Amino acid sequence: MFLSLKTAAVALTLFAATNAQQSIQALLASLGPAPAGDPRFTNFTPPGSGDVRSPCPGLNSLANHGFIHHNGKNMTIPHLLVGLAQGMNIGADFTIAIGGAGLLSSPNPLAGSFDLNDLDEHNFPIEHDASLSRQDAYFGNDYSFYNPNWQMVLSHYAGKTQTDIPTASAAKYSRVNNSMQINPTFTYGLREFILSYGETALYLQTMSDPVSGVANIDYIRSMFEQEKLPYALGWRPSTSPITLPSLGNMVFELYTANPAAAPEGAKVTADSYKDIFEFIVGGSQAFNNLTGGFSSAVGL
Numbered sequence: 001m002f003l004s005l006k007t008a009a010v011a012l013t014l015f016a017a018t019n020a021q022q023s024i025q026a027l028l029a030s031l032g033p034a035p036a037g038d039p040r041f042t043n044f045t046p047p048g049s050g051d052v053r054s055p056c057p058g059l060n061s062l063a064n065h066g067f068i069h070h071n072g073k074n075m076t077i078p079h080l081l082v083g084l085a086q087g088m089n090i091g092a093d094f095t096i097a098i099g100g101a102g103l104l105s106s107p108n109p110l111a112g113s114f115d116l117n118d119l120d121e122h123n124f125p126i127e128h129d130a131s132l133s134r135q136d137a138y139f140g141n142d143y144s145f146y147n148p149n150w151q152m153v154l155s156h157y158a159g160k161t162q163t164d165i166p167t168a169s170a171a172k173y174s175r176v177n178n179s180m181q182i183n184p185t186f187t188y189g190l191r192e193f194i195l196s197y198g199e200t201a202l203y204l205q206t207m208s209d210p211v212s213g214v215a216n217i218d219y220i221r222s223m224f225e226q227e228k229l230p231y232a233l234g235w236r237p238s239t240s241p242i243t244l245p246s247l248g249n250m251v252f253e254l255y256t257a258n259p260a261a262a263p264e265g266a267k268v269t270a271d272s273y274k275d276i277f278e279f280i281v282g283g284s285q286a287f288n289n290l291t292g293g294f295s296s297a298v299g300l
């Protein structure tokens, strides 16, 4: 009797685990950009009273268009997977990697969700100094758009209508130098170094494609300055997904275009971007617990 009960319990656990894996696989297989003409692309509603936003112009834009909850709350991995894929053709591997890191900013990471304003948390897991369009936390507000810093970035693109890798890299580096000079608590180790290259790769790729690094500057300005998808300007989500490898390759290209040495004597490769998320979350087992099995489903 005892044995058969135990066997039944094991069978039930296996059944539940198999079911969970199957529903994860089904969700992953269903992901992709929303069709042209989806009303969310043109339905732009800035945050209202009670809505929360983040230091991330990408997530804020997706919330302003309703691809993720407009109130900015209760961001779970499945919700982000669908919203980021539909709005910007972000691949599941990247959403799970950065979404897992994002969960660590929640007051209760194992509950499986965060609110966009949790992401303001400084120096861990994601937010860092020398942002392109935000002030350093030392100056009080690390989450709102801050035009003087953004103009520093844009000045590098003066006279151009499109981005390119060397200019994007130089623009990012100038923000680092500026913060280093004015912020007595400036913090910029390997995590910040890699993540910030990743953010430059993100604006380049989401506003163009996962390879070229050539995006219209008007599109980028719309996303940063208004937190609005530039659909009316002609932008469409990339036809191929933006993935951890595509971003990792561009992190490496941006790094190679820049004379600054990596901190902590690190060797930067195309895998560094993926590795930094595993490092932040504490290895693949911790990642899998945190994301409810999603990270192992995409090989993290």
Ligand code: HEM
Residues within 6 Å of the ligand: 055, 056, 057, 058, 059, 080, 084, 088, 090, 095, 098, 099, 101, 102, 119, 120, 126, 127, 128, 129, 130, 131, 132, 133, 134, 199, 200, 202, 203, 206
């Ligand atoms: C779950 C997914 C995501 C999370 C948790 C997340 C989180 C963050 C956080 C915390 C920051 C602040 C870093 C800093 O101090 O600058 C940030 C910055 C940024 N994120 Fe996201 N992000 C996500 C997805 C995206 C997507 C899909 C895009 C696409 C455009 C994006 C683009 C950016 C950019 C360009 C920055 C740099 C902003 C700046 O330097 O001013 N992110 N993100």
Ligand SMILES: [Mg+2]
Residues within 6 Å of the ligand: 055, 127, 128, 129, 130, 131, 134, 135, 136, 142
């Ligand atoms: Mg910052």
